[in-house]
Amino acid sequence: MLAAASAPSVSPAQAGWQQLYVVYCNGTVDLLDLAQQAKVESFQLASRSGTPPAVAKLRSPGVRPDSCLARPGVPDGVDAPPAGVAYIVASNHVDRSNTDGSKPYSLLTFAVPGWTLQGKQELGSFDVLNGTPPRIARGAGGRMEVLPDGQDTAAATLAEAAQFPGGQSLEFVNPLAWSANKVLIQYAAPRTGGSAFALVDRARKSIVRIDGVPGGDPEPSLTLAPGGRYVLHTVRHMIPADGGQKLVATGELRLYGEDGKLVNTRTETRVAGAWHAITIAPHGLAVFTNRQGGYHFVRLGLTFDPKPVLDRLTDDIDGSRPGIIYTACLHCSSLQGLSIVNDWKYSGPFFISPQWRASSTGSRNFDGSRG
DSSP, X not given: OOOOOOOOOOOHHHHHOOEEEEEOTTSEEEEEETTTTEEEEEEEGXXXXXXXXXXXXXXXTTOOOSSOSEEEOOOTTOSOOOBTEEEEEEOSOSSOOTTTSEEEEEEEEEETTTTEEEEEEEEEEEETTTSOOOOEEEOTTSOEEEOOTTOSHHHHHHHHHTTSTTGGXXXXXXXXXXXXXXXXXXXXXXXXXXXXXXXXXXXTTEEEEOTXXXXXXXXXXXXXXXXXXXXXXXXXXXXXXXXXXXXXXXXEEEXXXXXXXXXXXXXXXXXXXXXXXXXXXXXXXXXXXXSSSOEEEEEOSEEOOSOOEEOOOOOOTTSSXXXXXXXXXXXXXXXXXXXXXXXXXXXXXXXXXXXXXXXXXXXXXXXXXXX
């Protein structure tokens, strides 16, 4: 067992970013207070998006739409959206068209933290039967536009990576997330017949495989930390369930550095089972959801570079990878709100403690009780 370590130093800027909104595809928004490690509010975007609602209202609680109704969206390549603003790519249709499988989407602008609708821009209809809802980019004239598939920072980095040492041998490359100059990728591993994972560093022109992943994990869940220098692996395995098998978390958490080597490992039984890592908060708090409104928080004992983390996710019907919007602490008047989309994460200067905490002290359940 690891020896207990004190909590890492936190800069004033990091201390301010203590709240985040978790935006689910069914239009549910949960507000988490990271200082209290608790969920403090929950609401439906349908009730905040005008009349008639620009975000479709579910016919009844628990109904799952056939594609995403609401997902945060910020133009790729933008370091930060305007303060106090949240962009949501949304649809006012619960179901797609039976004719062509399409659904209309618009870009909504909300003022946060009040979530007052400020504007709506139509984006068009999209085939969500064979594809996914749109992502956005800022056009030459400053207007938001739909981002074509494969035209983002990750694609540009991977095009260059073909010339890096070992780059030409990579096959079936899938960019999972990117931050600063680094892209976390999954690619085919011919020797094993499965997949491997690596960090592509655009600045260093290097490709570094992450050791030990996937290992025995049939479908690794990896979370890229802000700045791209660390990767959190939530280990999973298959268990018997309802006459078949189900993929669940084991509770083991592994942290890897930018050299691809294992930095630390720990077992956190509270996040074993049907729990999913959704973000690493600015001051090093990993947040997990059970997809039913419950949350667990695990301190990683480190903080990160102040860089956003992005991915290509636009649809998340099962609720395991909801969109994230950080906002400044409501009690910190010197700090302004900031919306961060998909997996955007902001933090202060980099710091790493010698070891992770070995105990679960300081971690709480979503209702504020200690786990």
